[in-house]
Amino acid sequence: xxxxxVTGPPVPGSSLESDLRALxxxxxxxxxxxxxxxxxxxxxxxxxxxxxxxxxxxHVHALRLGLTDPRFPLAAIPGAVTAQPAGRPALTRALxxxxxxxxxxxxxxxxxxxxxxxxxxxxxLGSLVxxxxxxxxxxxxxxxxxxxxxxxxxxLKSAVKSRDGFFTTFFISPYSRYIARWxxxxxxxxxxxxxxxxxxxxxxxxxxxxxxRAGFVAAGVLLIASFVLDCTDGQLARYSLQYSTLGAWLDxxxxxxxxxxxxxxxxxxxxxxxxxxxxxxxxxxxxxxxRHVVDFSFNEANHDATANTSPTAALSGRLDSxxxxxxxRRMIVLPxxxxxxxxxxxxxxxxxxxxxxxxxxxxxxAATYTTAGRVLRSLTRKAKRTDRAAKALAxxxxxxxxxxxxxxxxxxxxxxxxxxxxxxxxxxxxxxxxSGVTWAPVVGAFAYTLASGRALARPLKGALDWLVPPLFRAxxxxxxxxxxxxxxxxxxxxxxxxxxxxxxxxxxxxxxxxRGDAEAPPAWLVRAIGGQEGRVLLVTxxxxxxxxxxxxxxxxxxxxxVAGLVLVESIRFWVSAGAPAVHDEGEPA
Numbered sequence: 001x002x003x004x005x006v007t008g009p010p011v012p013g014s015s016l017e018s019d020l021r022a023l024x025x026x027x028x029x030x031x032x033x034x035x036x037x038x039x040x041x042x043x044x045x046x047x048x049x050x051x052x053x054x055x056x057x058x059h060v061h062a063l064r065l066g067l068t069d070p071r072f073p074l075a076a077i078p079g080a081v082t083a084q085p086a087g088r089p090a091l092t093r094a095l096x097x098x099x100x101x102x103x104x105x106x107x108x109x110x111x112x113x114x115x116x117x118x119x120x121x122x123x124x125l126g127s128l129v130x131x132x133x134x135x136x137x138x139x140x141x142x143x144x145x146x147x148x149x150x151x152x153x154x155x156l157k158s159a160v161k162s163r164d165g166f167f168t169t170f171f172i173s174p175y176s177r178y179i180a181r182w183x184x185x186x187x188x189x190x191x192x193x194x195x196x197x198x199x200x201x202x203x204x205x206x207x208x209x210x211x212x213r214a215g216f217v218a219a220g221v222l223l224i225a226s227f228v229l230d231c232t233d234g235q236l237a238r239y240s241l242q243y244s245t246l247g248a249w250l251d252x253x254x255x256x257x258x259x260x261x262x263x264x265x266x267x268x269x270x271x272x273x274x275x276x277x278x279x280x281x282x283x284x285x286x287x288x289x290x291r292h293v294v295d296f297s298f299n300e301a302n303h304d305a306t307a308n309t310s311p312t313a314a315l316s317g318r319l320d321s322x323x324x325x326x327x328x329r330r331m332i333v334l335p336x337x338x339x340x341x342x343x344x345x346x347x348x349x350x351x352x353x354x355x356x357x358x359x360x361x362x363x364x365x366a367a368t369y370t371t372a373g374r375v376l377r378s379l380t381r382k383a384k385r386t387d388r389a390a391k392a393l394a395x396x397x398x399x400x401x402x403x404x405x406x407x408x409x410x411x412x413x414x415x416x417x418x419x420x421x422x423x424x425x426x427x428x429x430x431x432x433x434x435s436g437v438t439w440a441p442v443v444g445a446f447a448y449t450l451a452s453g454r455a456l457a458r459p460l461k462g463a464l465d466w467l468v469p470p471l472f473r474a475x476x477x478x479x480x481x482x483x484x485x486x487x488x489x490x491x492x493x494x495x496x497x498x499x500x501x502x503x504x505x506x507x508x509x510x511x512x513x514x515r516g517d518a519e520a521p522p523a524w525l526v527r528a529i530g531g532q533e534g535r536v537l538l539v540t541x542x543x544x545x546x547x548x549x550x551x552x553x554x555x556x557x558x559x560x561x562v563a564g565l566v567l568v569e570s571i572r573f574w575v576s577a578g579a580p581a582v583h584d585e586g587e588p589a
Contacts, residue, residue: 001024001026001047002024002025002026002047002048002049002050002067002068003025003026003027003028003043003047003048003049003050004020004025004026004027004028004049004050004051004052004067005028005029005030005036005039005040005043005049005050005051005052006020006027006028006029006030006052006053006054007029007030007031007032007033007035007036007051007052007053007054007106007107007109008030008031008053008054008055008106008107009031009054009106010029010054011054011055011139014054014056014057016052016054016056017029019060019063020050020052020063022060023060023063023064023067023068024068025050025067029054030107031106032105032106032107033095033098033099033105033106033107034099036051036095036099036107037095037096037099040091040092040095041092045085045088046085047085048082048083048084048085049082049083049088049091050067050080050081050082050083051080051081051082051091051095051107051109051112052067052079052080052109053079053080053107053108053109053110053132055079055132055133055134055139056079056080056130056131056132057129057131057132057133057139057142057143057146058077058078058079058128058129058130058131058142058146059128059129059130059146059149059151059154060151061128061151061152061154061155062077062123062125062128062129062130062151063077063080063130064155064241065077065123065125065128065241066080066082066123066125066130067080067082068082068241069121069123069241069243070084070241070243070244071121071243072084072087072121073086073087074087074090074091074116074118074119074120074121075120075121075122075123076113076120076121076122076123077122077123077125077130078110078130078131078132079109079110079130079131079132080109080130081109081112081113081116081120087118090116090117090118091112091116093117094112094115094116094117095107095112097115098111098112098115109132110132126154126158127149127154128149128151128154129142129145129146129149131145155239156177156178156181156239157177158238158239159177159180159181159235159236159238159239160173160177160235160238161173161234161235161238164335164337165330165331165335165336165337165338166327166330166331166337166338167331167335167337167338167341168231168335168336168337171337171341172227172228172231172337173231173235176228176231176232176235177235177239179228179232179235180232180235180236180239181239183232183236184236184239184240188236189236189242189247190233190234190236190237190240190242190244190247190251191233191244191246191247191250193229193232193233193236194229194230194233194247194250194251194254195250196229197226197227197229197230197232197233197254197258198226198254198257198258200222200225200226200229201222201223201226201258201259201261201262202258202261203222204218204219204220204221204222204223204225204226204262204265205219205261205262205264205265205266206265207219207222207265208262208265208266208268208269208347208352209264209265209266209268209269209272210269210272211268211269211270211271211272211273212269215269216269216347216348217347217348219262219265219266219269219344219347219348220343220344220345220346220347220348220349221344221348223262223340223343223344223347224340224341224344226258227336227337227340227341230254230255230258230336233247233251234251245574245575245576246574246575248512248516248574249512249570249574249575252508252512253505253508253509253512253570255336256289256504256505256508257505259288259336259339259340260285260501260504262343263281263284263285263356263497264281264494264497266281266347266352266355266356267280267281267352267494267497269352270351270352270353273351275351275352275353276493277352277353277356278493278494278497279481279485279493280353280356280357280360281356281497282480282481282484282493282496282497282500283356283360283481284356284359284360284363285497285500285501285504286474286477286478286481286500287360287363287364287367288363289473289477289500289504289507289508290367290470290473290474290477291363291366291367291370292508292511293396293469293470293473293507293511294367294370294371294374294467294470295370296396296469296511297393297396297466297467297468297469297470298374298378298466300389300392300393300396300466300514301385301389301392301393301460301465301466302383302385302389302466303389304386304388304389332365332366332369333366333369333370334362334363334366339359339362339363342358342359342362343355343359346358346359375464375467378463378464378466379463379464381463383463384461385460385461387459389460389461390459390460390461392514393460393465393466393468393469394456394459394460395510395514395520396469396507396510396511396514397452397455397456397460397468397469397472397532398469398472398506398507398510398526398531398532399452399453399456399472399526399531399532399533400526400527400529400530400531400532400533400534400535401527401530401531401534402449402452402453402530402531402533402534402537403449403452403453403456403531403532403533403534404453404531405453406449406450406452406453406454406457407453407454407456407457410450410453410454410457417462417464417465418455418456418457418458418460418462418465418468419455419462419464419465419467419468419471421451421454421455422451422452422455422467422468422471422472423467423471424451425447425448425450425451425452425454425455425475426448426451426471426472426474426475428444428447428448428451429441429444429445429447429448429475429479429536430444430475430478431444432444432445432447433478433479433482433483434482438544439544441479441483441540441543441544442537442540442541442544444540445479445533445536445537445539445540445541446537448475448533448536448537449533449534449536449537452472452532452533453533455468456468472532472533473507473532475532475536476503476532476535476536477500477503477504479536479539479540480496480499480500480539480555481493481496481500483496483539483540483543483551484496484551484552484555486543487543487548487551487552488548489548489549489551489552491552491556492548492551492552492555495552495553495555495556495559496555498555498556498559498560498563499555499558499559499562501559501563502559502562502563502566503529503532503535503562505563505566505567505570506521506525506529506562506566506570509521509566509570513573518573521566521569521570521573522569525565525566525569528565529561529562529565529566535558535562538558539555539558542554542555
């Protein structure tokens with residue numbers, strides 16, 4: 001329950017109180033500042049409270065945006081201010097000061113907002129009207145301005161993510177926003193729609209796993225249906241302002257779970273037809289995950305950097321003014337909409353092997369394009385990275401106790417930039433894995449562990465140091481893929497797929513914690529699952545000392561152990577009261 005205090009003399013013909021009740025507020029009225037203060041004090045401390053000027057004229061959706069968004073402790077629009085329990089003390093202090101200055105006079109709500117001694121979120125209303133007219137003529141003009149704008153149309157438009165891919169913008173959002181409104185009017189929540197999207201994708205994966213043409217066609221159709229629901233859940237959250245920490249966690253993780261489960265379903269279906277494509281499925285998952293880590297690392301390294309400009313960025317800005325280039329550049333990076341549409345069509349019309357090869361080629365091109373552009377930006381800009389960015393990159397690197405020991409004990413003169421040290425270690429590991437010598441990967445993994453520790457011996461603030469986490473992801477996942485492929489026994493690659501999926505979940509979990517300005521996963525968890533270098537060394541040792549069949553079992557056990565630990569800790573964190581609400585409005589994944 002929320003409480004709204006309408007302050008000031010009542011205005012004949014005003015619908016303000018009924019509008020506030022429609023938004024779920026219990027409405028109380030106050031004639032002056034002193035009475036407003038008394039009513040505020042009487043509201044239970046665990047409730048949201050809003051103070052609204054009785055003269056307010058505006059759209060209902062302006063009130064909704066300004067007073068019901070759960071993401072901000074304090075928020076304001078002209079003529080109204082709201083405080084969640086965390087912001088109540090600041091509002092109480094400001095109101096006490098206003099009461100001391102003139103307790104018997106009508107409260108000026110906008111003056112109350114100015115008197116707040118902490119940050120207030122000022123909601124952007126666009127074409128929506130929110131005003132406090134002083135005289136009948138101004139009130140009449142404000143009402144005419146309200147009548148001139150359809151706030152429901154504005155609400156529907158704002159439900160769509162401001163920056164999205166071509167396929168989503170032109171083939172999904174034109175109707176998914178109406179599905180979102182339909183869900184809102186029937187009391188459905190974004191989390192329920194998110195869960196429906198997941199279940200639909202899992203059914204699609206099951207259809208693909210049948211290995212029949214009818215199953216593949218059904219899988220493609222259901223995958224698109226899952227994507228429509230995936231768009232709908234975010235639009236429903238924006239339409240009804242139903243943001244939550246649980247919803248943030250579900251939205252952040254289910255997209256990857258759906259896509260990678262679908263890869264597994266395709267691989268199972270291909271196997272039923274006598275074609276083993278598990279290596280391609282695992283390669284697609286690795287490539288897609290590494291692409292995401294490149295995105296995350298680059299953004300974390302630069303989002304709060306100073307002097308953060310470059311000729312490459314300026315060129316991109318100039319291209320943005322040429323409309324068609326924006327859509328072309330968004331399409332060629334294969335965002336989730338284009339990627340899922342491609343997968344769905346290829347699944348229905350071709351074979352799993354063709355689907356994976358086209359996906360790998362397309363994602364490899366997209367990864368090359370985006371990474372090359374970001375490298376050019378990094379080399380040409382004079383950015384000064386912050387300590388926060390360096391810490392975020394170190395957390396994304398996911399070094400464990402072995403690399404930590406190296407970093408603490410081998411503080412000799414730097415061997416080079418962290419990026420070059422990590423690149424050298426990754427290259428040595430790659431050569432050892434491809435050498436064909438049984439124990440060479442173990443030696444390579446040991447050298448890689450030393451390089452991992454040395455790479456993080458100093459802060460990651462160099463121009464290309466943001467590439468260290470993606471290098472580590474490619475090294476770890478690639479090690480598992482190569483050694484499982486070399487095992488040559490049925491079940492080794494599916495076990496490797498499960499292990500990489502579990503570790504990738506841990507890395508995505510780390511990303512979204514950092515995005516929410518929360519701490520990275522606890523140190524005990526990183527130690528328990530070995531850190532990225534520890535897992536690399538363990539897998540190479542297991543491959544060297546075990547038979548192929550035993551190695552398959554070891555990979556399976558390791559996958560289950562890692563998945564169990566990271567899922568339990570992740571669920572505990574994301575459903576806790578202190579978890580951050582992460583809502584990605586940036587580039588489509």
